[in-house]
Amino acid sequence: MTHTPRPPSVAFEAAENEGSNPTGNPTLGDMVAARLSRRDLMQGLVAVSVASEVLWPRALEAAEAKEQTLAPSPFDFAELSVAPSSPTHHVAEGYDADILIRWGDAVLPHAPAFAPGKPDAAAQKLQFGYNNDFLGFIPLEGRSDHGLLVVNHEYTNGELMFPGLAPRSDKNADFSAVTREIVDAEMMAHGGSVIEIRRNGGKWSVVPNSKYARRITADTEMTVSGPAAGHGRMKTSADPTGTRVKGMLNNCAGGVTPWGTWLTCEENFNGYFWSKSAAEPLTLEGRALRRYGAPAEWFAWGRFHDRFDAAKEPNEPNRFGWVVEIDPFDPTSMPKKRTAMGRFKHEGAGNIVNGDGRFVVYQGDDERFDYVYRFVTDGKVDPGNREANRDLLDRGTLSVARFHADGTGQWLPLVHGSANKDGQVWLNEANGFRDQGDVLIHTRLAADLLGATRMDRPEDIDVNPKTGKVYLMLTNNAKRKAGDTDAANPRAENLFGHIIEITPDGGDHASDTFTWDILLRCGSPRIATVGATFSAATSENGWFGMPDNCTVDAEGRLWVATDGNSPKRTGRADGIWAVETEGRGRGTARCFFQVPTGAEMCGPCFTPDLETFFVAVQHPGETEDDGPVSTFENPGTRWPDFADGVPPRPSIVAITRKGGGRIA
Ligand code: FEO
Ligand code: CA
Ligand code: CA
Ligand code: CA
Numbered sequence: 236m237t238h239t240p241r242p243p244s245v246a247f248e249a250a251e252n253e254g255s256n257p258t259g260n261p262t263l264g265d266m267v268a269a270r271l272s273r274r275d276l277m278q279g280l281v282a283v284s285v286a287s288e289v290l291w292p293r294a295l296e297a298a299e300a301k302e303q304t305l306a307p308s309p310f311d312f313a314e315l316s317v318a319p320s321s322p323t324h325h326v327a328e329g330y331d332a333d334i335l336i337r338w339g340d341a342v343l344p345h346a347p348a349f350a351p352g353k354p355d356a357a358a359q360k361l362q363f364g365y366n367n368d369f370l371g372f373i374p375l376e377g378r379s380d381h382g383l384l385v386v387n388h389e390y391t392n393g394e395l396m397f398p399g400l401a402p403r404s405d406k407n408a409d410f411s412a413v414t415r416e417i418v419d420a421e422m423m424a425h426g427g428s429v430i431e432i433r434r435n436g437g438k439w440s441v442v443p444n445s446k447y448a449r450r451i452t453a454d455t456e457m458t459v460s461g462p463a464a465g466h467g468r469m470k471t472s473a474d475p476t477g478t479r480v481k482g483m484l485n486n487c488a489g490g491v492t493p494w495g496t497w498l499t500c501e502e503n504f505n506g507y508f509w510s511k512s513a514a515e516p517l518t519l520e521g522r523a524l525r526r527y528g529a530p531a532e533w534f535a536w537g538r539f540h541d542r543f544d545a546a547k548e549p550n551e552p553n554r555f556g557w558v559v560e561i562d563p564f565d566p567t568s569m570p571k572k573r574t575a576m577g578r579f580k581h582e583g584a585g586n587i588v589n590g591d592g593r594f595v596v597y598q599g600d601d602e603r604f605d606y607v608y609r610f611v612t613d614g615k616v617d618p619g620n621r622e623a624n625r626d627l628l629d630r631g632t633l634s635v636a637r638f639h640a641d642g643t644g645q646w647l648p649l650v651h652g653s654a655n656k657d658g659q660v661w662l663n664e665a666n667g668f669r670d671q672g673d674v675l676i677h678t679r680l681a682a683d684l685l686g687a688t689r690m691d692r693p694e695d696i697d698v699n700p701k702t703g704k705v706y707l708m709l710t711n712n713a714k715r716k717a718g719d720t721d722a723a724n725p726r727a728e729n730l731f732g733h734i735i736e737i738t739p740d741g742g743d744h745a746s747d748t749f750t751w752d753i754l755l756r757c758g759s760p761r762i763a764t765v766g767a768t769f770s771a772a773t774s775e776n777g778w779f780g781m782p783d784n785c786t787v788d789a790e791g792r793l794w795v796a797t798d799g800n801s802p803k804r805t806g807r808a809d810g811i812w813a814v815e816t817e818g819r820g821r822g823t824a825r826c827f828f829q830v831p832t833g834a835e836m837c838g839p840c841f842t843p844d845l846e847t848f849f850v851a852v853q854h855p856g857e858t859e860d861d862g863p864v865s866t867f868e869n870p871g872t873r874w875p876d877f878a879d880g881v882p883p884r885p886s887i888v889a890i891t892r893k894g895g896g897r898i899a
Contacts, residue, residue: 254603254714255528258683309792310813312899314825317776317810319802320859322872324852324888325810325829330898331891332828334875335384335432335439335849337884338365342428344444351881352398352867354420360450364388365396365424366885367851369489369583369784370838371497373563379844380434383447383563385497386838386887387486388428390506391421391534392854395882398867402858410535418539426451426483427499429563439847439889449566451499453482456569457559461629463574466672468520468553473542480554480572481542488583488695488784488837490596493616494624497561500581502601504555506533510546519667520549523677527556527580528602553676558584558598560628573628576610577649577678583784585697585705587744588616594627595744597705599693603712605679606687607636607696609646611745633675634747635687638723644737644749647685649674661685691715691724691732694798695784701791703744704816705737706754708782710798723751726766730804731758731780734795736816755814755822757782759805770815770822777825779812780805786839791816792899794827796836796850803860809836811850813899827899828890831874831883833857833865838887845897848890856883 312327326332339349339362346361369387394400397417401408431445459478463469469477487502508530514520524530529552530537530545537543542551557572558581576584579600586596592615598608612631617623634646647655651671654660661684662668667677674681691712698705709724710732717727723735734754740746757780758765760773769778781799788794793816797809810829815821830836830852838851856870865871867882874883892898 254605254712255526256602256604256679256683256689257526258689308815308820308823308825309790310815310825310899312813312825312827314774314776315810315827315829317807317826318829319806320808320832321829322877323831323874326890327827329893331893332888333438333891335887335889336363336430336441337875337886338363338367338424339884340441341443342430342448342450344448349884354397354414354416356416356419356423359420359423360452362450363428363430364426364450364452365391365421366853367887368487368837368853369499370840370849370851370887371489371491372840372842372849373491373495373497374843375431379842379846382432382842384430384432384849384887385489385491385499385561385563386428386430386851387489387499388424388426389487389502389853390485391424392857393417393421394866395854395856395870396420396424396867400866402864402866405864410538413535413538415539418534418536421534422453422482422536423450425453425485426455427486427497427561429497429561429566434847437891437895439891447563447566449563451483451561451570453484455482457481457483458569458571459554459574460571460626461574461576461675463578463672463675466670466676468550468672468676471542471548471550471554473548483559483570483572484555486559487581487601490584490586492560492586492594492624493588493618494621495562495564497563498584498586498596499559499561500584500598501556501559502580502582503531503533504552504580505529505531507536507555508532508543508545508552509537510544512545512549514549519673519677519680522667523680524552526677526679526683527552553578556580558596558628574672574675575629575631575633577608577633578676579605579608579678582693583695583697585695587698587700587703589744590742591745592616593631593745596628597696597698597707599696599707600679601692601694601710603692603714604689605693606682607690607693607707608678608682609634609636609744633678635682635685637686638688638721638735638751640722642722642750642752644751646747646749647682647687649678649681649685655685688721688723691726691729694782695796697785697787697793698744699787699791699793699816700789702817703739703742705739706785706787706793706816707735707737708785708795709733709735710781710783723753725753726756731756731765731767732782733757734782734814754816755782755824768822769824770820772820772823774825777812777823779807779810779824779826781809783835784837784839786841788841788845789843790845794839794848795824796839798835798837801859802862808832809834811836811839828888831855832872833859833883834874834885841898846891846895848898850888850890851885852888853885855885
């Protein structure tokens with residue numbers, strides 16, 4: 236086989252988001268006049284284009300920055316002074332931020348000690364994986380000081396893990412130095428972990444030899460359930476039934492269900508496949524490969540494992556890109572890929588039990604110009620019978636969002652053969668969809684036909700348990716052109732992202748309609764052309780760009796984690812910002828935590844008593860923008876060990892208040 240590997244370019248998150256949506260949605264003239272949000276009208280702002288030459292004039296910001304008086308706030312912490320970059324993490328004064336677990340630490344019994352620089356799949360299979368992303372805390376016996384922490388391991392940075400590898404930023408590099416040992420260790424560093432944790436004397440630690448401890452990897456056997464199980468497009472030579480898959484890939488954000496299971500979401504699965512599939516370009520298969528960006532060839536796994544070679548196993552990519560449900564209380568349970576929830580680059584699974592008892596999951600498809608989805612189960616959650624909810628997620632309706640210019644919106648159901656309100660049927664054989672399995676396996680193509688709104692990279696989405704409002708992080712989209720903006724994505728060259736607030740009509744999360752508003756346009760408020768809408772009370776430390784993960788705590792307070800701030804882009808590292816959503820303080824943000832050099836902020840998650848805030852530091856030391864190249868040999872930071880020869884290690888941080896008490 237002749238094959239020229241193409242290494243990933245610059246940062247993973249940038250490379251993954253070329254945007255593959257060729258449609259002109261939205262259509263029908265429903266975006267004729269861009270709608271100004273309530274906030275814009277109040278502030279007299281108008282949508283402005285961001286000219287690339289004014290991206291990062293930090294000197295100007297500094298000159299114009301002035302002291303602001305903070306409005307009364309539901310957050311009582313003294314905000315952190317932001318730093319452009321630091322070898323270590325920082326938290327607001329009065330809080331401790333302690334390392335809970337690092338890549339390579341023991342998860343399962345008999346795990347060997349972490350050995351820097353040595354790829355060892357057998358050891359890694361027992362140890363904590365790489366690039367911790369989503370975190371979910373599941374209390375044991377209702378306690379806030381003892382529970383299970385479920386953790387996604389999204390991807391690997393081989394160049395930081397092992398010696399001798401070129402960094403992602405080296406466009407001339409290929410995979411020639413990647414050995415089978417490295418590939419197999421990378422596969423074991425993917426997936427997820429279940430750890431049991433306990434707080435003693437105010438400090439958290441991992442319970443050793445826990446009966447719940449589990450590692451899920453890129454090789455763990457899983458079942459496929461729901462309408463696409465056993466579908467012809469899911470069958471491979473290793474699995475002629477189309478119901479058994481090995482592993483989950485690129486698990487980004489997620490969710491926890493009220494019945495105590497973990498929803499872990501496969502995002503950029505396309506990066507793991509290589510070689511061109513034989514699929515004809517005009518067939519559904521061929522169009523889907525292009526639409527999903529597969530094979531993207533970010534990893535060398537296909538050299539050693541045929542299933543990652545799309546020319547040999549053209550259906551294997553169809554078996555990734557799903558939401559996986561895992562029961563963390565039973566380490567022998569089989570993870571299930573829930574196909575009813577659709578296949579795309581799933582970011583997360585923010586959820587709520589609707590007033591009528593049905594379970595509702597909001598989901599972003601993180602790519603430039605991709606969509607926001609909602610899944611509503613047919614059945615109701617049984618709060619008293621865990622077993623009754625076991626396969627609730629196999630039956631329900633997946634819909635995609637259209638945001639109208641007047642501040643209303645619509646959920647468009649992705650149901651094979653069903654007619655829309657004008658009596659038109661789009662998801663039928665004439666358009667390539669023979670059955671609901673086709674619709675779900677090729678969700679993006681189905682959503683294209685329905686005229687969904689093309690968004691600026693939908694990342695995390697979460698529901699406020701107090702108000703029922705839904706918060707959607709749109710991280711950025713530099714490729715949106717001036718003539719291609721719409722009310723929900725109002726900025727051309729949207730470098731800093733925005734946050735949309737969705738309110739379901741009548742408080743009904745299963746309603747076909749909703750209203751929406753832009754809570755925040757992110758970026759520096761000091762630069763008029765950026766068009767940021769942080770409140771005037773937001774300090775120079777308080778604004779941020781690139782919202783990514785989020786959580787709404789039990790008090791209904793929004794916390795935003797960012798991915799992509801840097802010395803060059805915003806003069807600050809990524810971190811956690813607390814954002815007010817109600818009353819006079821709406822749109823006020825303040826900084827609570829910052830990550831070390833090269834890292835992004837993931838996994839924000841509270842214990843029910845709000846006394847502990849877990850955050851995940853992902854890819855510390857990754858090469859930043861045009862900063863110095865970072866490798867195992869010469870990393871940008873050696874956080875958190877700071878020992879010679881030890882590379883940076885993605886880790887979970889437990890934040891608690893000094894002397895105890897509720898966070899913020
Ligand atoms: Fe894995 Fe969209 O972040
Ligand atoms: Ca990431
Ligand atoms: Ca993310
Ligand atoms: Ca991101």
